[in-house]
Amino acid sequence: MFAVLSRRLRFAFLLLATLVGIIVAPVAQADATDAIQTCSNYLDAQDYARAETAAKILLQRNDLGRTEERDTQFCLGRAYDGLNRASDALLAFQKVESLSDSADRLAASYDWLSTLYGRTGDLDHCELYAQRAIKLYKGLGNKSGEATMLSNLGVNQFRRGNTERALAFYQEALALEPDEAKKPTTLGNIASIYIGREEYAKAIKLLRQASEIDRRNGDAHDAAGIQFDLGVALRLQGRLIEAKKELTESLNTNHLFGDRSLEASTYWNLAVLSKAQKNIPQARKWYEKAEASYRESGDIKSADEIANLLAGK
Secondary structure: OOOOOOHHHHHHHHHHHHHHHHHHHHHHHHHHHHHHHHHHHHHHOOOHHHHHHHHHHHHOOOOOOHHHHHHHHHHHHHHHHHOOOHHHHHHHHHHHHHHOOOHHHHHHHHHHHHHHHHHOOOHHHHHHHHHHHHHHHHHHOOHHHHHHHHHHHHHHHHHOOOHHHHHHHHHHHHHHOOOHHHHHHHHHHHHHHHHHOOOHHHHHHHHHHHHHHHHHOOOHHHHHHHHHHHHHHHHHHOOHHHHHHHHHHHHHHHOOOOOHHHHHHHHHHHHHHHHHOOOHHHHHHHHHHHHHHHHHHOOHHHHHHHHHHHOOO
């Protein structure tokens, strides 16, 4: 036999249910916010695989609001980028763009889309989104964001083979950037142009400046990349002992972060350096390490080229 609630009890029951709903909804929201923060924490730790997993689990939920979904896609896109999966990252940031509902959020999505289109070889869209981001950053008074996009335009021109225009964009970006910690990337880009022109002394000066800024700001990962570039410039200038020191230190620092692409390139340069020093057995060992790292990073073409070199083909 079913009990029938009195009118008073039914009202009390409905009131309780309403109060529970009021309490439960914010808890679910807070839970999603915490989960997004966990994803961001993985990014900060450069644990991109866990960040990807955390974001994908979040996206399976049906209680995410627009902002939460956007932040989750943002985290997923950055995770893909960290895993060198630019095409996947591009898809995530296209969703970030569609979910962005303010000028600053839209600017951030344009920023990433410009970078990722550049990495996937779509230079027209790279430039388009950089210009869109610059327009928004100017309106927001965000000079650092504007400088980053000017640097992106420089990279775009460099990829097109227009080194003079690239250099102009880089120098404009460097002059505009208010945050010293963000200058090493642009300094490295300018140094790359000088290396291409065989103006190694100019490149080395800029790279040492960039390296000092990274060390001052405790950015060990970027410092490893700049130190690699410095090692390459020194090798090309014929300063092999100094080059080996910089490349080896870059490699040791990079072991903390596991950047396979940088690792493979460093092994390759150490192999070329050892070959120049007539140490063929050591060169072969470096080539073997480079081949293995290229395969692990997914760069099969480079790995096969080294394998053919080792086989004497």
